[in-house]
Amino acid sequence: MIPPFEKFSIAFLKSCVRMNVHSKGGVLIMAYVIGDACISCGSCADSCPVGAISQGDDHYVIDAGACLDCGSCAGNCPVGAISQG
Numbered sequence: 001m002i003p004p005f006e007k008f009s010i011a012f013l014k015s016c017v018r019m020n021v022h023s024k025g026g027v028l029i030m031a032y033v034i035g036d037a038c039i040s041c042g043s044c045a046d047s048c049p050v051g052a053i054s055q056g057d058d059h060y061v062i063d064a065g066a067c068l069d070c071g072s073c074a075g076n077c078p079v080g081a082i083s084q085g
Helices: 010-018 043-047 072-076
Strands: 021-024 027-030 032-034 053-055 060-062 082-084
Touching: 032 060, 032 072, 043 053, 043 072, 072 082
Parallel strands: none
Antiparallel strands: 021 027, 032 082, 053 060
């Protein structure tokens, strides 16, 4: 878990906005996350218009710096493993 945003500097918080990371209840979160239900089929990566999704160690991962928050990945996941953070 990421600590409450009050503990971060303004410069860090501004960089999070550029990286598509948001605050929810005082905690910094990514707009979309890929959960453990991921079957590594690659549908999310194929549907991403900016190539922000790649194969990770256990399942696919989203690059927060490249993600546009369009939701295409979540809409194309056959097992519903992608959700809004």
